[in-house]
Amino acid sequence: TTKAALVVRLVPWPRQTPHLNNMAPKASEVDNSVLSPTKGPRSKQTSTQEMCLLSVYVVGVWISFLVYAWVQEALAKEDFDGEIFxxxxxxxxxxxxxxxxxxxIGIIFESWCWGLPFHLNAGVEIRHWFIASLGYQGAHFFGIQSLHYVSFPIQVVCKSCKTIPVLIGETLIAGQKASVKKWVSVCTLSMGVLIFL
Known part of the structure; x- marks a missing residue:
């Protein structure tokens, strides 16, 4: 499978949003010279480069998350001239x-480097983005407020149980029927979090 075909499969969530099926570029429309500089089987050098890049991403996520956690907890716990943030x-x-x-910046980069369509809303109606943004605001607001009472690691562990209300919401609001495998996975994850606590 070429990288071009992989990009076509990943853009964007065709199973959940059927109206986006026509947005994904065809394999013939993607510039393979950008995604796959060499033809034929993948070389060891390419695999090594990808592993190095993956390592950089992993370390970058860890460092960013640690800095984010430290700053968030510092803002919530420290006194600033006798007052809390x-x-x-x-x-x-x-x-x-x-x-x-x-x-x-990411959309511009994908459009410029990979020749993908330039869509700021990804073909999704604004009202759906508005609902998602309200949920995002609420989740982060209550998450930050909770840091006044618990540490950041405890907050992250408790947030791992959010799959249960998400699954219930998918069933009651969206009308999606989750498989038994998904329910078992969610319950197992939540039980693991409870045992950790």
């Missing part, structure tokens, strides 16, 4: 703004 809404808004900028 209370501007949680502003903090979440700034986070969202930074996320928008990074996402916009």
């Amino acid at each position: 209370k501007f949680t809404h502003m903090q979440v808004m700034l986070q969202s703004f930074a996320n928008c900028i990074m996402a916009f």
